Amino acid sequence: MQKIEEIQGQQPFAHWLNGVEGIGSVWARKLVEALGTPEEVYRASEKSLLAIAGSSRLAGLLAAQKQEVYKEYEEMEQAGIFFLPCYHPEYPKRLLQIPDSPFGIYVKGRLPRDNERSIAIVGARNCSAYGRYVADAFAKAFAKEGVSVVSGMARGIDGVAQGGALAAGGSTYAVLGCGVDICYPACHDALYGKICASGGVLSTYPPKTAPSPKHFPPRNRIISGLSDAVLVVEAKQKSGTLITVDMALEQGREVYAVPGRITDRLSDGCNRLLVQGAAVALSPAQMLKELSETVWRNDRQDEGITGCRNDGAANDGCLTGEGAAAEGINKQERALLSLLDFYPISMEQIYIMAQQEKILCVLALPQMMELLWQLVVKGFVVNEGGYYGLKKPVWQ
Numbered sequence: 001m002q003k004i005e006e007i008q009g010q011q012p013f014a015h016w017l018n019g020v021e022g023i024g025s026v027w028a029r030k031l032v033e034a035l036g037t038p039e040e041v042y043r044a045s046e047k048s049l050l051a052i053a054g055s056s057r058l059a060g061l062l063a064a065q066k067q068e069v070y071k072e073y074e075e076m077e078q079a080g081i082f083f084l085p086c087y088h089p090e091y092p093k094r095l096l097q098i099p100d101s102p103f104g105i106y107v108k109g110r111l112p113r114d115n116e117r118s119i120a121i122v123g124a125r126n127c128s129a130y131g132r133y134v135a136d137a138f139a140k141a142f143a144k145e146g147v148s149v150v151s152g153m154a155r156g157i158d159g160v161a162q163g164g165a166l167a168a169g170g171s172t173y174a175v176l177g178c179g180v181d182i183c184y185p186a187c188h189d190a191l192y193g194k195i196c197a198s199g200g201v202l203s204t205y206p207p208k209t210a211p212s213p214k215h216f217p218p219r220n221r222i223i224s225g226l227s228d229a230v231l232v233v234e235a236k237q238k239s240g241t242l243i244t245v246d247m248a249l250e251q252g253r254e255v256y257a258v259p260g261r262i263t264d265r266l267s268d269g270c271n272r273l274l275v276q277g278a279a280v281a282l283s284p285a286q287m288l289k290e291l292s293e294t295v296w297r298n299d300r301q302d303e304g305i306t307g308c309r310n311d312g313a314a315n316d317g318c319l320t321g322e323g324a325a326a327e328g329i330n331k332q333e334r335a336l337l338s339l340l341d342f343y344p345i346s347m348e349q350i351y352i353m354a355q356q357e358k359i360l361c362v363l364a365l366p367q368m369m370e371l372l373w374q375l376v377v378k379g380f381v382v383n384e385g386g387y388y389g390l391k392k393p394v395w396q
Contacts, residue, residue, distance in 0.1 A: 013069060022056075097251075118226060119231055121150075122151055122158060135160040141288075143166075150226050154185070176211075232273060234266040257279070341390060342390050372388060
């Protein structure tokens with residue numbers, strides 16, 4: 001095993017090898033194994049390279065040998081970016097265990113720790129308001145329990161989830177389909193800066209690599225590879241999000257999907273995943289409880305974070321008992337919240353539902369209206385032109 005000083009000395013050449021056109025992770029490893037170090041690959045003769053890598057890769061290697069190695073690496077370090085090859089002791093162990101693990105990974109910020117619980121949250125770029133609501137709520141709940149959120153910083157579900165994790169004081173990691181020095185999409189400039197400060201931006205592509213459609217499917221295997229489980233919030237029937245699911249299943253990761261209405265095309269992918277055997281995500285507490293009993297059972301059992309109430313009773317994630325009291329919600333308000341959904345309905349519809357389900361039947365319409373406005377003031381209910389729906393998550 002190489003000493004850390006020797007590994008550090010090889011870093012400029014490891015970065016160089018990772019960027020050689022047409023080599024890839026498999027051949028980068030083979031070259032290092034055959035010649036000893038990345039520097040030996042850089043200085044190898046044409047005959048040696050031909051014997052190891054073959055004629056199809058020879059031209060790319062010979063062209064790359066003409067590059068200056070140290071200057072580019074020093075500029076990268078000065079920009080706060082570091083590179084970890086697969087043999088580095090800080091290289092994520094999770095990635096060593098996945099098929100076609102990358103030869104190395106670039107980081108701006110920090111890497112997730114090997115013992116850090118993490119869940120990937122992915123979904124549609126053009127998501128609905130409902131999808132944004134759910135992604136934000138799950139991410140915040142995970143963050144409050146010390147679970148980091150991994151995603152791709154894309155528009156839609158990815159960005160919402162990562163912003164939610166940060167808002168709750170948690171850590172989040174973004175895996176990009178470009179260099180870590182490039183904020184993509186540009187509209188997430190503020191989010192990019194916050195992730196670098198409170199987590200890390202990661203990529204297998206060298207700095208200055210522009211985003212490209214061909215980069216995103218391979219990128220998805222890193223998102224799932226760094227995670228203990230993958231949560232799909234919204235996805236169409238044919239969606240790039242489902243590539244991440246395929247990668248997750250190949251890697252042996254747990255896959256959860258948020259169910260949706262059968263008339264919503266953004267729910268087609270999630271509902272299909274549920275038919276195919278994915279676990280249903282009904283609340284953050286339910287997910288955390290199940291993962292604590294399966295994935296995190298052996299190595300996290302002493303941490304006391306299970307997604308359950310302290311008394312050991314079952315918890316379906318609803319705002320009840322002590323959770324409701326902590327939020328300052330009384331029994332009548334809790335009952336009224338149980339009638340509401342994310343999709344706003346009229347006061348008349350709410351009143352009819354209350355009568356049908358025998359909830360708050362003792363209240364007249366004006367009294368129920370007053371109770372509803374209390375929930376609007378407290379931030380649990382939103383009023384949209386006389387229609388009322390949930391604004392704040394009702395799970396804890």
